Amino acid sequence: MIELAQFQLDQVQTAQLDKLLLKSFGEVPPKTLEAKPIRLAIVGSSTLSHLSSSIRVGALRRGIWIEIYQAPYGSYLFELTAQNSDLKAFLPDAILISLDAPYITKEVKSDWDLSDLSTNLDKTLSHLKQCWLHANSICGHVIQQTFLPVFPSVFGQNEHRLPGSKAGFLTTLNARIRHEADTGNIDLLTIDSLALEIGVPNLYSPLFWHTGKQEIKPTAAPIYGDFLGRLLAAKQGLSAKCLVLDLDNTLWGGVIGDDGIDNIALGLGSPDGEAHLGLQQYAAEMAGRGVLLAICSKNNEKTALAAFDEHPEMLLRREDISSFRINWRDKVENISQIAEELNIGLNSLVFVDDNPYERELVRKYLPMVSVPELPDEPALFAKTIADAGYFEGIHFSTEDRNRTNLYKADRQRARSKEALLDMTDYLQSLQMVMNYNYLDQRNRKRVVQLINKTNQFNLTTRRYNDNDISKIENSPDVFGLHFRLQDRFGDNGLISVVICRKNTPDTATIDTWLMSCRVANRKLEEAILDALVLEAKRQGIDTYIGEYHPTKANDVVENHYLRLGFDNLLKSENGSSQWQYKINRHTQKNSLITIAKS
Amino acid sequence: MTKTEIYEALTVIFRDLFMDDDIILKSDMSADDVDGWDSGANLNIIAAVEQRFQIKVRTMEIAQLMNVGDIAKMVESKL
Helix, strand or coil, rough: CCHHHCCCCCCHHHHHHHHHHHHHHCCCCCCCCCCCCCCEEEEEEEEEEHHHHHHHHHCCCCCCCEEEEEEECCCHHHHCCCCHHHHHHCCCEEEEEECCCHCCCCCCCCCCHHHHHHHHHHHHHHHHHHHHHHHHCCEEEEEEEECCCCCCCCCHHHHHHCCCCCHHHHHHHHHHHHHHHHHCEEECCHHHHHHHHHCHHHCCCCCHHHHHCCCHHHHHHHHHHHHHHHHHHHHHHCCEEEECCCCCCCCCEHHHHHCCCCCCCCCCHHHHHHHHHHHHHHHHHHHHHCCCEEEEEECCCCHHHHHHCCCCCCCCCCCCCCEEEEEECCCHHHHHHHHHHCCCHHHHHHCCCCCCHHHHHHHHCCCCCCCCCCCCCHHHHHHHHHHCCCCCCCCCCHHHCCHHHHHCCCCCCCCCCCCCCHHHHHHCCEEEEEEEECCCHHHHHHHHHHHHCEEEECCCCCCCCHHHHHHHHHCCCCEEEEEEEEEECEEEEEEEEEEEEEEEEEEEEEEEEECCCCHCCCHHHHHHHHHHHHHHHHHHEECCCCEECCCCCHHHHHHHHCCCCCEEEECCCCCCCCEEEEEHCCCCCCCEEEECCC | CCCHHHHHHHHHHHHHHHHHCCCCCCCCCCCHHHCCHHHHHHHHHHHHHHHHHCCCCHHHHCCCCCCCHHHHHHHHCCC
């Protein structure tokens, strides 16, 4: 039930969940929650009772159990000041003061001059400060809600030049309240900023104001609850502390291992490059306010680090990153190690990756890590992360400014550690289907492209052009296969090419075997071997010979044939090796991918 | 959308809101007949109806909605 709070719920579902929670747990918080429960008193000038469910669920989403006291309608002044109010008897840990815009502007008159405005602003602020003093004498945490700009403008763009404008009054009041709250040690629930993000009509509807004096309309209650939940969680130190970033197609466009450092999309000049730079700028600003940055990427470490050291448009540099995990092991293991290395909880991590496969994997095995669902458009990455409110801050200190430096000390990683995670369940759930067929003209363009740009998962790195491939398609002694992979996230397209040359009628050498690194670690190699064996039987081949030729980028496949059960024939000093596979010894390797010849 | 379909959709809304799967809507059913149907719940119904049928309810209309039949009629007139 508590996990349900993690989902985006509408106002009806939120109310249902809240009712179930109250029924199951009553006033005793579930034991699984580690955060301190909060007794929250809400006082105001209009209807607020419809927000309770959403506030409880919004806080629970961040692991906080809330008990709410709702003061009677419009009774904030009495409840805060009376000797024996029910509010005081409730013994709150926090008090939320929520005053509506019509109420706070009820004195504003259209015939005011500037001095009337100034006097009345001072008067209103001193009234608020009085409330804060009273609230502070009841409990230590006072939250003032800022004022929702619900009024239509009467003077247009120069509204601020009209002293008697309610809209103008609210703008000034919201600005000044920020300053006053700081000196009074009051936290603000800035729904005026929220309105700026999502639009006033998404929070306020005159219909519900006039009918029920609800300034926050019922459908906006879940957003409101989430907004308050962030603040309460931040106050307890539960905000996220570390942004874990992927590299390829996240921090830059393209795949550095295949495209090369000079061809990744990053920086001013190309729209795609600027979009990815935008995420780097956001990350750099987050680092500036004390959020730690970590990198978790499937890549060749040397190649990827070169971008941090050498790429002229790279905004993030090595020293901005507190923990690097660049390797080919699964991200669950790597993210766990990042948390361990930085000595922070997994629930303090936000993982940002363009690849839905990786996001889902982390959600499944590390549910306490926050994983925003990124849109296809990299230009929206930063906003998507920001909107989710993982990194809500309360106070900013000089320690925050230097946090990255504090974490620099130890960056040693446990390189030899083997992957412990059994991903079989997850891979099974992907419903992978591999289609393969002979190379033909229709796929030639993509095949040639893959052959010429794949550097990492490439056993021999032999480059062929259109003409070469056309010959292979028509040669009786050579056969080439292309492989496509689909899963429940969609079609990954043509992701692997294998070319075999028959030396004798019953022996074939695997001249080329390459795969896109996007589909690494999915047991695809095993499925391809199964397909190759089927093909061997069809063609009367009884032995495959595999070769590995080392390059700067392909050490990830050095043991490719060993892992698949090939016998080693020879190893030369330059690192090349030759392997043999007897078809009659083969038993089916793959059980996770449905294989189909298309 | 037929009248029956409107009633079916309204039934889902009422059952969800009041968490009572036994609710069977009749046109003359009003706040007195449903446990928990107070003024706050009334606005929740309106909000849910607006969302479900993608319609806008006018302020003046709300006062005229006395029972389930009124709600259904209003929805029908706006579809």
